[in-house]
Amino acid sequence: MAKVTLENVVKTYGPVTAVGDVSFTVQDGEFVALVGPSGCGKTTTLNLIAGLIPISGGNIRIGDKLVNDLDPKDRDIAMVFQNYALYPNKTVAKNLAFPLQMRRLPKDEIARKVAEAARVLDITHLLERKPRELSGGQQQRVALGRALVRDPRAFLMDEPLSNLDAKLRVQMRTELKRFHQDLKATIIYVTHDQLEAVTMADKMAVMNGGTLQQYDSPKNVFDHPVNTFVASFVGSPAMSLVPLRRVVEGDAVALAGDGWQMPLSPANARKALSAKSDTVILGARHSTIALHDGPREGAVPGRVYTVEPTGDVTFVQVHVDGAIVIASLAPDVAVRSDTNVWLGFDQSRMHLFDCETQMALT
Amino acid sequence: MSGRVDGWRWAGRVFLVLILLFTAVPMVWMLLTSIKSQFAAMQYPPQWWPKEPTLENYTKLLDPTNPVGNDFLRYMWNSFYVSLATTVLGVAVAVPAAYAFSRFRFPGRTFLFFAVLLRNMFPAVVFLMPLFILMRWLGLVGTHGSLILTYLTFGLPLSIWLLKGFYDNIPIQLEQAARIDGATRFQAFLLIVMPLSVPGILATSIFSFIGAWNEYVYAATFLNRQDQLTLPVGIQRFFAEFATDWPGLMAATFLMSVPVVVLFLILQRYFVRALTEGAVKS
Amino acid sequence: MAVSSGPVTGSLRRDDGLLRRIVTHRADYAYVLPALVVMMVVIAYPIWFTVDMSFYKTPASLQLRDRTFVGWKNYHTILTAPAFWSVTLNTLIWTVASTFFAFLLGLGAALSLHREFAGRAVLRAILLIPYVISAVAASYLWKWLYHSDFGVIGALSVQWGFTDKPINFLDNIHTALPSLIVVNIWREFSFAMIMLMAGLQTVPEQLLRAAQVDGANAWQRFWHVTAPHLKGVSMVTVLLLMVANFNSFIVPWLMTGGGPAGASDIWITHIYQIAFGRQNWGLASAYSVILFIVMMCLGYFYVQALTRGDKGRPE
Numbered sequence: 001m002a003k004v005t006l007e008n009v010v011k012t013y014g015p016v017t018a019v020g021d022v023s024f025t026v027q028d029g030e031f032v033a034l035v036g037p038s039g040c041g042k043t044t045t046l047n048l049i050a051g052l053i054p055i056s057g058g059n060i061r062i063g064d065k066l067v068n069d070l071d072p073k074d075r076d077i078a079m080v081f082q083n084y085a086l087y088p089n090k091t092v093a094k095n096l097a098f099p100l101q102m103r104r105l106p107k108d109e110i111a112r113k114v115a116e117a118a119r120v121l122d123i124t125h126l127l128e129r130k131p132r133e134l135s136g137g138q139q140q141r142v143a144l145g146r147a148l149v150r151d152p153r154a155f156l157m158d159e160p161l162s163n164l165d166a167k168l169r170v171q172m173r174t175e176l177k178r179f180h181q182d183l184k185a186t187i188i189y190v191t192h193d194q195l196e197a198v199t200m201a202d203k204m205a206v207m208n209g210g211t212l213q214q215y216d217s218p219k220n221v222f223d224h225p226v227n228t229f230v231a232s233f234v235g236s237p238a239m240s241l242v243p244l245r246r247v248v249e250g251d252a253v254a255l256a257g258d259g260w261q262m263p264l265s266p267a268n269a270r271k272a273l274s275a276k277s278d279t280v281i282l283g284a285r286h287s288t289i290a291l292h293d294g295p296r297e298g299a300v301p302g303r304v305y306t307v308e309p310t311g312d313v314t315f316v317q318v319h320v321d322g323a324i325v326i327a328s329l330a331p332d333v334a335v336r337s338d339t340n341v342w343l344g345f346d347q348s349r350m351h352l353f354d355c356e357t358q359m360a361l362t
Numbered sequence: 363m364s365g366r367v368d369g370w371r372w373a374g375r376v377f378l379v380l381i382l383l384f385t386a387v388p389m390v391w392m393l394l395t396s397i398k399s400q401f402a403a404m405q406y407p408p409q410w411w412p413k414e415p416t417l418e419n420y421t422k423l424l425d426p427t428n429p430v431g432n433d434f435l436r437y438m439w440n441s442f443y444v445s446l447a448t449t450v451l452g453v454a455v456a457v458p459a460a461y462a463f464s465r466f467r468f469p470g471r472t473f474l475f476f477a478v479l480l481r482n483m484f485p486a487v488v489f490l491m492p493l494f495i496l497m498r499w500l501g502l503v504g505t506h507g508s509l510i511l512t513y514l515t516f517g518l519p520l521s522i523w524l525l526k527g528f529y530d531n532i533p534i535q536l537e538q539a540a541r542i543d544g545a546t547r548f549q550a551f552l553l554i555v556m557p558l559s560v561p562g563i564l565a566t567s568i569f570s571f572i573g574a575w576n577e578y579v580y581a582a583t584f585l586n587r588q589d590q591l592t593l594p595v596g597i598q599r600f601f602a603e604f605a606t607d608w609p610g611l612m613a614a615t616f617l618m619s620v621p622v623v624v625l626f627l628i629l630q631r632y633f634v635r636a637l638t639e640g641a642v643k644s
Numbered sequence: 645m646a647v648s649s650g651p652v653t654g655s656l657r658r659d660d661g662l663l664r665r666i667v668t669h670r671a672d673y674a675y676v677l678p679a680l681v682v683m684m685v686v687i688a689y690p691i692w693f694t695v696d697m698s699f700y701k702t703p704a705s706l707q708l709r710d711r712t713f714v715g716w717k718n719y720h721t722i723l724t725a726p727a728f729w730s731v732t733l734n735t736l737i738w739t740v741a742s743t744f745f746a747f748l749l750g751l752g753a754a755l756s757l758h759r760e761f762a763g764r765a766v767l768r769a770i771l772l773i774p775y776v777i778s779a780v781a782a783s784y785l786w787k788w789l790y791h792s793d794f795g796v797i798g799a800l801s802v803q804w805g806f807t808d809k810p811i812n813f814l815d816n817i818h819t820a821l822p823s824l825i826v827v828n829i830w831r832e833f834s835f836a837m838i839m840l841m842a843g844l845q846t847v848p849e850q851l852l853r854a855a856q857v858d859g860a861n862a863w864q865r866f867w868h869v870t871a872p873h874l875k876g877v878s879m880v881t882v883l884l885l886m887v888a889n890f891n892s893f894i895v896p897w898l899m900t901g902g903g904p905a906g907a908s909d910i911w912i913t914h915i916y917q918i919a920f921g922r923q924n925w926g927l928a929s930a931y932s933v934i935l936f937i938v939m940m941c942l943g944y945f946y947v948q949a950l951t952r953g954d955k956g957r958p959e
């Protein structure tokens with residue numbers, strides 16, 4: 001296994017910039033998730049690493065070797081595709097053997113490795129079938145097997161679970177994680193599902209519009225999003241964002257809405273003061289918001305819009321100053337729509353963003 | 363309501379019977395005529411059913427020791443040889459072109475593609491004069507090469523169009539996977555894409571073959587030696603001398619049609635798919 | 645989606661120039677080159693040759709070195725000859741009638757064959773045979789059916805009392821062209837059938853069900869659901885039939901040679917007659933150029949109809 005380094009990587013298609021100036025390093029044995037909304041350049045980034053499309057600018061290294069102009073076959077990486085890309089006219093066994101045949105391994109060694117991979121993935125009974133005779137989950141395993149049979153320097157996976165049904169997806173998620181731990185493999189894993197990234201990855205690279213937004217551990221990305229995009233993309237339900245006015249009176253700083261003010265703690269006051277304009281965006285996750293049925297010191301008035309019980313918790317959407325804030329309650333607490341409530345924000349766990357740059361204030 | 367539905371269904375059945383008669387009766391009559399003696403065929407009113415059926419017309423055509431049969435078999439061999447060469451060369455040229463049209467975006471790609479398609483629009487006859495001159499210049503007049511080259515270009519636009527449709531349906535990820543698995547671009551094409559495009563290649567091959575087998579205009583113009591003629595021209599020359607030998611002509615026509623009909627029946631699925639490919643998009 | 649909303653934006657390379665793109669894609673041209681070379685030789689050269697030749701008077705000996713430049717004279721000759729208009733009228737009747745009836749029969753057959761029933765595949769195969777066999781075979785076959793003395797059609801029409809003696813179909817200026825059109829329809833209707841059958845398969849079953857639930861009868865379902873789905877295929881089919889008919893040579897040439905008295909002469913047979921009967925290549929070339937122009941117009945619609953929804957794939 002090897003580390004993978006991207007330095008200022010750029011890919012343009014005519015006037016379209018699919019990937020713009022992306023840099024990050026995946027350490028040897030690390031599981032990195034590349035997340036972002038559809039069309040943000042994840043697949044393109046992965047294809048650039050694989051060498052399937054020519055790079056427009058920047059450098060890609062696998063291990064310490066610059067691979068910019070290397071053919072995919074010479075990069076020694078394995079890839080799992082979203083639609084599995086199993087060779088439809090070959091049996092499962094032949095699919096698994098193909099990468100080894102291409103590398104001119106002796107026949108008996110090929111047979112041994114294929115059998116081994118099939119055993120690990122529990123697909124031995126499927127070896128003589130054609131891909132179209134397999135279920136989605138089985139195809140997925142074969143695709144994984146084809147990557148596993150040889151030991152490549154890194155695994156690239158492009159939304160490998162997105163074609164599976166929900167239950168199977170959760171199961172495969174666990175297996176993939178286990179597989180990573182056992183093999184100590186370097187894995188770059190593309191997904192548009194932030195939950196997959198958070199649950200599996202050592203680090204996540206959040207992309208939007210072709211650029212890298214944040215590259216950090218899931219915990220840090222969750223706790224310290226660098227901008228409003230990351231804040232709203234990671235976590236479910238999304239972090240609530242409310243643009244508010246900044247009011248300064250002497251030493252005291254407060255955020256003001258329509259007919260109310262929320263005084264800020266000294267730490268938050270400092271952050272708010274560093275904003276470029278008088279509008280500051282307040283961000284808070286549902287679990288850091290307390291819901292009261294009467295006015296409180298520092299609490300913010302709102303009106304209940306909908307109540308969504310999920311069993312474990314009940315999510316309450318509250319209208320605050322024209323924005324929607326999502327708070328959560330224990331399932332046994334009753335709230336009704338169109339009643340007035342007061343929201344208490346946890347000052348130590350709330351986020352403030354600059355309205356102009358959308359960047360986190362620190 | 364079900365009464366009306368049945369009404370439509372009955373109308374459909376009646377229509378099918380009529381159209382089947384329209385299609386089949388001429389062909390049946392061809393067969394019936396071909397097993398009559400010349401005397402029996404030339405009667406009024408006609409013998410609806412041959413009173414003394416005979417295979418004499420066929421045995422004559424297929425007997426290499428008979429001068430008529432000798433010529434006929436030679437024409438058939440010529441047709442086969444020209445059609446096969448056209449088909450093989452056509453596939454060899456069309457496959458890379460169609461693949462490129464399907465996969466790559468290069469400047470002028472769209473323009474080139476329509477140039478290829480437009481070739482379909484021009485009738486054979488108006489190209490006869492320039493192609494005749496061209497073949498004379500290339501020294502190919504009076505050779506089968508002139509026909510093969512001409513048929514090749516006539517078949518190419520359609521072949522490329524058909525094959526492109528097939529390649530469009532092969533996910534590009536398969537090639538990508540192969541390249542990651544250690545194949546070069548060419549190996550990925552050869553080992554993964556080619557086997558998958560066999561139906562497309564079969565479909566185009568049938569088209570080329572049938573087109574070449576049936577062609578008349580160029581064959582009539584470019585060839586001059588008796589022993590070079592292909593069937594469509596051959597049987598014409600053959601029977602112009604005995605213009606009245608209708609049973610013989612019908613037998614020859616039948617034998618000429620057998621290979622294409624058999625080919626069509628065996629590979630019907632591909633033929634139909636080829637015909638409709640591109641024109642019908644769901 | 646190219647606009648980056650994030651804060652990080654490096655300096656990006658702009659669109660590359662055409663020359664650069666051609667250079668970077670140079671390997672791609674290798675794939676199309678063989679096809680291109682063949683096409684260039686056999687398309688570009690003939691078109692240039694024909695246009696060039698159309699401005700010359702050529703000797704009947706076909707020694708083209710001895711040609712003389714005559715400007716637009718050939719075109720003038722064509723457009724003022726009375727034969728031009730009668731041939732054009734024949735061509736129109738031939739093309740339109742053949743296309744119309746072939747399409748109509750094809751549509752009827754496609755609709756009748758759409759429903760699954762025993763023997764459907766066999767029936768479809770039989771109906772396709774006339775389309776598969778050569779036009780030469782079809783021409784001789786029908787020439788025999790139409791035979792003035794021993795033809796089965798004439799005999800049947802007497803037998804069933806339509807006429808009192810066999811008709812001389814191909815040697816009568818009133819019946820020659822219609823007789824040829826029948827042959828053409830016989831050969832071509834199954835092409836329309838197969839295209840429309842494929843088109844019918846794209847009609848969503850659910851829509852038909854929905855229409856049925858909404859109370860539409862069979863005719864209304866055809867008109868409001870099926871017909872709109874067949875529009876694209878029908879366009880392509882009609883255009884292909886028109887092109888094929890406009891260009892068809894073998895059937896009229898082998899069956900009547902354009903006769904009697906030019907009654908079944910269409911453009912293509914006329915051009916062939918001028919070029920290889922009268923050996924007047926200059927005039928024939930001018931005729932061909934006019935035909936090119938007509939074909940280009942049809943070709944325009946053909947490409948329009950054909951390229952609906954054809955999007956090339958990236959990389």
Ligand SMILES: Nc1ncnc2c1ncn2[C@@H]1O[C@H](COP(=O)(O)OP(=O)(O)O)[C@@H](O)[C@H]1O
Nearest residue numbers: 013016018038039040041042043044645958959
């Ligand atoms: N071959 C191509 N030509 C032009 N634009 C492309 C091409 N491939 C991808 N793009 C564009 O690049 C952007 C990123 O695409 P992609 O990497 O597939 O996104 P993701 O995988 O994150 O959904 C998209 O806007 C897409 O339209």
Ligand SMILES: [Mg+2]
Nearest residue numbers: 039042043044
């Ligand atoms: Mg993608």
